[in-house]
Amino acid sequence: MQRALIGLAVGVATIAAVQCITMEWSWAVDRAEAEETARLLAKLLNSGRVVIDQNQQLIDDPHKGDKGFTPEVFEQLMIEEFRRRTGIDLSTLQAAPVSVTVSPLAKELLPAFVQASKEVVRDAQVVINQRGIGYKNFIPATYGSQASARFSKKTNVRLKQTTLEPRNPKNTPDDYEASVLKWLAERPRADAYVSELTEGGKTLRVVMPIYYEKECLKCHGEPKGDLDISGYPKEGGREGGLAGAITVSTPLDIR
Numbered sequence: 001m002q003r004a005l006i007g008l009a010v011g012v013a014t015i016a017a018v019q020c021i022t023m024e025w026s027w028a029v030d031r032a033e034a035e036e037t038a039r040l041l042a043k044l045l046n047s048g049r050v051v052i053d054q055n056q057q058l059i060d061d062p063h064k065g066d067k068g069f070t071p072e073v074f075e076q077l078m079i080e081e082f083r084r085r086t087g088i089d090l091s092t093l094q095a096a097p098v099s100v101t102v103s104p105l106a107k108e109l110l111p112a113f114v115q116a117s118k119e120v121v122r123d124a125q126v127v128i129n130q131r132g133i134g135y136k137n138f139i140p141a142t143y144g145s146q147a148s149a150r151f152s153k154k155t156n157v158r159l160k161q162t163t164l165e166p167r168n169p170k171n172t173p174d175d176y177e178a179s180v181l182k183w184l185a186e187r188p189r190a191d192a193y194v195s196e197l198t199e200g201g202k203t204l205r206v207v208m209p210i211y212y213e214k215e216c217l218k219c220h221g222e223p224k225g226d227l228d229i230s231g232y233p234k235e236g237g238r239e240g241g242l243a244g245a246i247t248v249s250t251p252l253d254i255r
């Protein structure tokens with residue numbers, strides 16, 4: 001009897017916990033709010049990628065053990081890069097009034113993405129601080145896919161990094177992404193984005209371009225075809241050239 005009661009108690013506790021999770025992440029938003037949130041999320045992921053890129057040499061230093069590249073250091077740099085790109089300061093976001101630039105949904109999801117990113121950097125500490133090993137495969141793309149996977153498990157919002165000829169087949173563009181990428185490739189660098197409703201109008205997809213920074217080029221630059229440190233042939237990319245895109249898929253209603 002006692003055992004059954006404990007079982008029941010655990011069952012109730014589990015249901016409460018499940019409800020808690022779904023209640024934390026429930027929303028119904030219009031297209032404009034989902035679009036703005038998705039654009040900011042793509043910029044936040046890109047900010048995190050750029051921070052990893054800027055610290056790649058440190059991360060890959062075989063002579064240094066403790067790199068001091070802690071989740072907190074990463075968070076500071078990511079927030080600073082995002083502020084430079086958007087003017088939005090995530091460190092004071094919760095205190096700020098709900099404004100036009102930061103919708104309620106973005107106010108919830110941006111900190112959640114920072115948290116997911118910190119967890120990825122936390123879990124990578126052993127790898128990052130490994131002495132005697134140079135290239136560690138902790139690069140913008142692997143950070144990005146790990147942070148996105150963590151984030152989407154919690155929130156149901158999916159982020160994908162893609163390009164026309166991807167190194168990782170998991171990043172292969174679908175037809176829509178491929179057509180957007182081709183369209184973007186013929187145009188100069190711009191703060192552009194394209195969006196469409198999918199899944200019978202239930203999900204909004206936003207595709208945003210990302211461009212090569214100088215630091216990306218040691219792997220993605222010239223000479224085209226030469227192998228980079230990760231063992232892939234370089235793409236022959238140029239600074240400011242189209243690197244690919246980030247796609248953000250947001251369900252409009254998850255109540």
Ligand code: HEC
Pocket residue numbers: 049050053056139140141142145161162163165166167168169171210211212213215216217218219220228229230232243244245
């Ligand atoms: C140390 C080498 C290295 C650096 C530096 C680097 N990348 Fe990559 N990049 C890779 C590798 C390796 C992959 C494939 C990763 C994987 O397995 O998912 C990749 C994947 C990508 C992808 C996803 C599409 C694909 O090819 O799978 C994009 C987009 C991309 N990189 C852009 C960039 C940009 C922009 C920068 C600079 C901010 C950058 N990369 C810096 C090595 C690098």
